[in-house]
Amino acid sequence: MRTVIECVPNVSEGADRAAVEAIAASVRSAPGVRLLDVSSDPSHNRSVLTFVGDGDGIRAGVAALFDAALPRIDLTRQRGEHPRVGAVDVVPIIPIRGATLAECVALSREVGAAIADRHGVPVYLYEDSASAEHRRNLADIRRGEFEGLAAKMEDPRWKPDFGPERPHATAGAVVVGARAPLIAYNINLGTADVSIADRIAKSIRHIGGGFRYVKAMGVELSDRKLAQVSINMTNFKKTPLHRVFECVRSEAARYGVPIVGSEIVGLTPADALFAAAEHYLRIEKFSPDQVLETRLLEEE
Amino acid sequence: MRTVIECVPNVSEGADRAAVEAIAASVRSAPGVRLLDVSSDPSHNRSVLTFVGDGDGIRAGVAALFDAALPRIDLTRQRGEHPRVGAVDVVPIIPIRGATLAECVALSREVGAAIADRHGVPVYLYEDSASAEHRRNLADIRRGEFEGLAAKMEDPRWKPDFGPERPHATAGAVVVGARAPLIAYNINLGTADVSIADRIAKSIRHIGGGFRYVKAMGVELSDRKLAQVSINMTNFKKTPLHRVFECVRSEAARYGVPIVGSEIVGLTPADALFAAAEHYLRIEKFSPDQVLETRLLEEE
Numbered sequence: 001m002r003t004v005i006e007c008v009p010n011v012s013e014g015a016d017r018a019a020v021e022a023i024a025a026s027v028r029s030a031p032g033v034r035l036l037d038v039s040s041d042p043s044h045n046r047s048v049l050t051f052v053g054d055g056d057g058i059r060a061g062v063a064a065l066f067d068a069a070l071p072r073i074d075l076t077r078q079r080g081e082h083p084r085v086g087a088v089d090v091v092p093i094i095p096i097r098g099a100t101l102a103e104c105v106a107l108s109r110e111v112g113a114a115i116a117d118r119h120g121v122p123v124y125l126y127e128d129s130a131s132a133e134h135r136r137n138l139a140d141i142r143r144g145e146f147e148g149l150a151a152k153m154e155d156p157r158w159k160p161d162f163g164p165e166r167p168h169a170t171a172g173a174v175v176v177g178a179r180a181p182l183i184a185y186n187i188n189l190g191t192a193d194v195s196i197a198d199r200i201a202k203s204i205r206h207i208g209g210g211f212r213y214v215k216a217m218g219v220e221l222s223d224r225k226l227a228q229v230s231i232n233m234t235n236f237k238k239t240p241l242h243r244v245f246e247c248v249r250s251e252a253a254r255y256g257v258p259i260v261g262s263e264i265v266g267l268t269p270a271d272a273l274f275a276a277a278e279h280y281l282r283i284e285k286f287s288p289d290q291v292l293e294t295r296l297l298e299e300e
Numbered sequence: 301m302r303t304v305i306e307c308v309p310n311v312s313e314g315a316d317r318a319a320v321e322a323i324a325a326s327v328r329s330a331p332g333v334r335l336l337d338v339s340s341d342p343s344h345n346r347s348v349l350t351f352v353g354d355g356d357g358i359r360a361g362v363a364a365l366f367d368a369a370l371p372r373i374d375l376t377r378q379r380g381e382h383p384r385v386g387a388v389d390v391v392p393i394i395p396i397r398g399a400t401l402a403e404c405v406a407l408s409r410e411v412g413a414a415i416a417d418r419h420g421v422p423v424y425l426y427e428d429s430a431s432a433e434h435r436r437n438l439a440d441i442r443r444g445e446f447e448g449l450a451a452k453m454e455d456p457r458w459k460p461d462f463g464p465e466r467p468h469a470t471a472g473a474v475v476v477g478a479r480a481p482l483i484a485y486n487i488n489l490g491t492a493d494v495s496i497a498d499r500i501a502k503s504i505r506h507i508g509g510g511f512r513y514v515k516a517m518g519v520e521l522s523d524r525k526l527a528q529v530s531i532n533m534t535n536f537k538k539t540p541l542h543r544v545f546e547c548v549r550s551e552a553a554r555y556g557v558p559i560v561g562s563e564i565v566g567l568t569p570a571d572a573l574f575a576a577a578e579h580y581l582r583i584e585k586f587s588p589d590q591v592l593e594t595r596l597l598e599e600e
Binding site: 004006034036037052096097188241242245259260261262263264266267268269270273274276277278279280281282283284285286290291292293294295296297 | 304306334336337352396397488541542545559560561562563564566567568569570573574576577578579580581582583584585586590591592593594595596597
């Protein structure tokens with residue numbers, strides 16, 4: 001597989017295992033798709049599927065997802081802790097290997113248009129695919145949820161990018177867009193004082209003057225008596241893990257606090273770890289093609 | 301591909317491109333085999349093929365290699381700078397993922413027995429597969445080369461592990477065995493004084509009291525006016541890159557010399573780089589399964 005694009009759709013069903021399995025089976029059987037993971041949260045009543053493919057695979061996988069999800073999820077009756085605006089709530093499309101973010105933006109527009117045509121569901125483009133700045137953030141698009149959607153759509157600022165200008169009766173709307181891979185990366189400090197983690201989080205995050213592609217907050221790990229800087233790395237190519245790690249190390253040292261460990265939550269692209277090895281080992285002219293497993297993926 | 305075993309046979313033909321391509325084509329067409337690389341050196345008159353597969357793939361690939369190589373290479377006439385004892389000179393079998401070194405030792409014995417049966421070529425087991433300590437090193441088995449083989453085989457210490465107790469008339473013998481992946485890793489020092497690189501090489505290599513799985517020597521990079529510690533890492537799981545890098549850094553600092561860069565020559569398993577990232581980023585409970593591309597390989 002020379003081109004690897006990841007798609008991580010969130011669907012508004014996490015309690016009915018038969019329904020989730022039917023949706024997963026539909027995606028799994030789509031041509032050119034590899035379904036890597038399905039995680040369901042019953043109290044959120046939400047499931048996250050992870051699948052990969054090239055452009056054709058992503059198109060086929062999303063179509064198969066909608067085919068199976070729409071008859072099984074009725075938002076007029078669905079309840080859960082997690083906010084949602086659609087039966088298929090959000091469809092992020094993420095370049096991993098052999099595809100650029102710009103190519104995934106173009107793909108997301110094709111996928112959005114196809115959803116509107118084939119399923120009659122209104123589509124909002126978000127993140128790097130957003131057609132206007134106020135529609136870039138998922139939370140802003142989702143505000144008001146399914147129940148408030150019909151009223152919201154009357155505002156010209158919330159006209160959908162594709163499809164009907166009213167909600168689908170049972171499926172609401174869907175938010176589709178391209179974004180860079182996100183890495184959930186937490187750094188654990190050798191202190192129980194969460195205020196130190198808070199101050200460090202504020203210093204490294206974009207909103208506070210820190211790194212452009214970092215979101216962070218301080219968290220207390222009470223069972224381990226540690227404080228944690230909990231980080232979302234929203235573009236590891238432009239803001240790499242090692243740079244954030246070294247900045248946290250330096251800030252923590254100012255309080256006399258060491259870093260005792262870090263965690264990657266969920267999946268990471270291999271390139272994020274190769275970049276850290278390349279940095280610390282000072283490797284010259286490194287190419288992912290020097291990695292045996294990369295060759296294996298490319299030889300497929 | 302859940303199990304990835306690498307096989308890196310060296311054949312004694314590197315000048316006749318048609319012959320090399322015929323041998324490569326035979327390997328490429330074997331079931332369950334992926335041929336990743338072919339490198340030929342005309343003055344050495346030698347080619348190195350790199351292919352991967354599971355156990356069945358390796359068995360099929362080695363059989364296909366012999367089928368194509370034996371009719372094309374005649375050691376009674378072959379000349380080249382590189383020492384050789386066989387038309388197919390050496391067949392290293394290397395665990396990459398989902399297989400242990402012990403499993404590759406067992407596989408190498410099966411492969412060796414099959415070569416003897418099918419092709420009538422005597423087989424010596426070496427490295428981790430060796431049947432005696434004096435037969436562990438390739439150089440010791442190869443000493444005397446093809447021309448001295450008939451006399452050498454009269455010594456009971458050099459009775460082959462499988463096959464006839466005399467050389468194959470045109471193909472000599474073959475050396476087969478399992479070993480851990482080898483990484484060629486060079487560290488460049490901010491000095492032109494090669495004696496410093498020499499002293500550091502002596503301090504880190506096994507023979508001089510250094511790391512068990514390190515071979516090293518000092519090399520002059522005259523075009524860059526740098527000295528280099530040139531390293532073969534013979535087991536990166538037990539002696540990891542970062543530990544050797546930090547030791548070289550510390551030794552170099554004793555001479556007031558910085559590390560200006562490093563190089564990985566050829567291919568490396570991904571795990572060697574993941575281990576460096578894990579070390580420097582202090583990642584807790586890291587698993588290669590957290591890497592998206594690893595999942596992709598496993599899902600095949």
